[in-house]
Amino acid sequence: MMDTVSKEVRSRNMSAIRSTNTKPELFLRKLLFSHGYRYRLYSKNLPGKPDMWLRKYKTAIFIHGCYWHRHQGCQLATTPSSNVDFWNDKFEKNIIRDQKVYQLLKDRGIRILIVWECTIKRMKSDKNYCQTILKEIEDFLQSTSERIEL
Structure with missing residues (x-):
C-alpha cells in the first residue's frame, strides 16, 4: 500500500511524535502524584x-x-504495510535495547514497572479499571518483585 502523503509531510508528522511528556506519561504522573508518590523524571x-x-x-x-x-x-502494535523490512528491523532493535536496559537496571538492584499505552487509554475511560491498576502499582511498590508489566 502506498503512503497517502508525501515524504515531506510524513517526515514532519513523524518528527512531531514526542518521546517525553506524552499524554499517557502526564496522565500516570498526575495520578501517582495525587496519591502521594514523588518521583524524578528521565533520570x-x-x-x-x-x-x-x-x-x-x-x-x-x-x-x-x-x-x-x-x-x-x-x-495498537501494528506494522506498516510499506517498507516492512525497515520497520521490522527498527522494532527489533527497540526490543533488544529495552531488554538491555532492563538487565542493566536489574544488575543495579532497580525494580522495573512497565505501563503500556493501551492500559493507560483504558484507565482514562474506566474509573474502576484505573483504581484496579493503581492498586496493582501500589502492591508492586510494596512487594519485592523485580518487574511487572501492566
Missing part, C-alpha cells in the same frame, strides 16, 4: 532514562507506546 544517571524514577521504592517506571515497543497481542 540521566540511570540506564534507559526511565520516564519516572521512584528512589524511595528503587523503581524505574517506563510508559511504553504499544506501537514502538511492540506490545504482544495489542491491536
Whole structure:
C-alpha cells in the first residue's frame, strides 16, 4: 500500500511524535502524584532514562507506546504495510535495547514497572479499571518483585 502523503509531510508528522511528556506519561504522573508518590523524571544517571524514577521504592517506571515497543497481542502494535523490512528491523532493535536496559537496571538492584499505552487509554475511560491498576502499582511498590508489566 502506498503512503497517502508525501515524504515531506510524513517526515514532519513523524518528527512531531514526542518521546517525553506524552499524554499517557502526564496522565500516570498526575495520578501517582495525587496519591502521594514523588518521583524524578528521565533520570540521566540511570540506564534507559526511565520516564519516572521512584528512589524511595528503587523503581524505574517506563510508559511504553504499544506501537514502538511492540506490545504482544495489542491491536495498537501494528506494522506498516510499506517498507516492512525497515520497520521490522527498527522494532527489533527497540526490543533488544529495552531488554538491555532492563538487565542493566536489574544488575543495579532497580525494580522495573512497565505501563503500556493501551492500559493507560483504558484507565482514562474506566474509573474502576484505573483504581484496579493503581492498586496493582501500589502492591508492586510494596512487594519485592523485580518487574511487572501492566
